[in-house]
Amino acid sequence: MTGWISDFMNHPATYLKTGWLQISVSNLIVIVLMLIIFALAILVPFPKDKEGHK
Amino acid sequence: MSEMWTAKLRNKWQKNLPIEKLLPDDQPAYVVSWIYVFGVLTLAALAVIIFSGIILAFEGPAWYHISDSGLFVNSLHFWSVQMFFVFMVVHLWGKYWMAAWRGDRFRTWATGAIAFVASIATAFTGYLVQTNFDSQWISFEAKDGFNSMGIGAFFNVTNLGQMLLLHVAFLPLILGVLTVIHVLMVRRRGVVPPIDAIPTLSEVGR
Secondary structure (H helix, E strand, O other): OOOHHHHHHOOOOOEEEEOOEEEEHHHHHHHHHHHHHHHHHHHOOOOOOOOOOO | OOOOHHHHHHHHHHHHOOHHHHOOOOOOHHHOOHHHHHHHHHHHHHHHHHHHHHHHHHHOHHHHOOOHHHHHHHHHHHHHHHHHHHHHHHHHHHHHHOOOOOOOOHHHHHHHHHHHHHHHHHHHHHHHOOOOHHHHHHHHHHHHHHHHOOOOOOOOOOOHHHHHHHHHHHHHHHHHHHHHHHHHHHHHHOOOOOOOOOOOHHHHOO
8 A cells, every 4th residue: 555545554553442442443433324325325315206205 | 636745836926925026016005215225225235245255256265366357356245245244234224223023024033133144154155265364364363262162163254165165155055045035025025014003904813
């Protein structure tokens, strides 16, 4: 890997630790991302078709 | 009626899953929500995984570790797996909060849950067969866990041949069969209605 992506990825993962709970930043980002997608999937209205009945 | 097993199977299939249910062109009004899209997104990601995996299998490690096109397909395989799990987890959360096992849909729920576990096994064996230092490190960490459970003798994560065959043959076959059964069950029972929905005539009659 070269460029910014190697600077971004070529190092050991950063971990957050509080008490018994330890999680890597990358895993935390993925979990938060999934929760955001889940919330958006429920809240964002689905586009209607041209007839407007669906 | 013929007593042949083919006729019995055909009649049972036609009764439970007629072609109108297998290939519908309409869905109930409550399906108009993004949360219902994540099942098919999971299937789409699985299709990319299988397609990119077949290319990787034909070209081999010397290609996917070195060449630009090989690195691209390798990354396509990896990231489609990440998308597969993100979509599947959102699908799982959605179905959990809908209590999607209602209306005689327990087997639909159960095949989905087992497919989830099979997906994890398939993905983890994938990490073991990258043929790089990463896979070497992961397998030597994982072996202690499996040995502590007493199953390291017949599920040896440091055995590249065993893990490779499980990853490209056995586990995809299991996952593929489970996925087909899961989708057929969704087609047979229909998409689960919201908890406060008024039952349709077909549901009342069941």
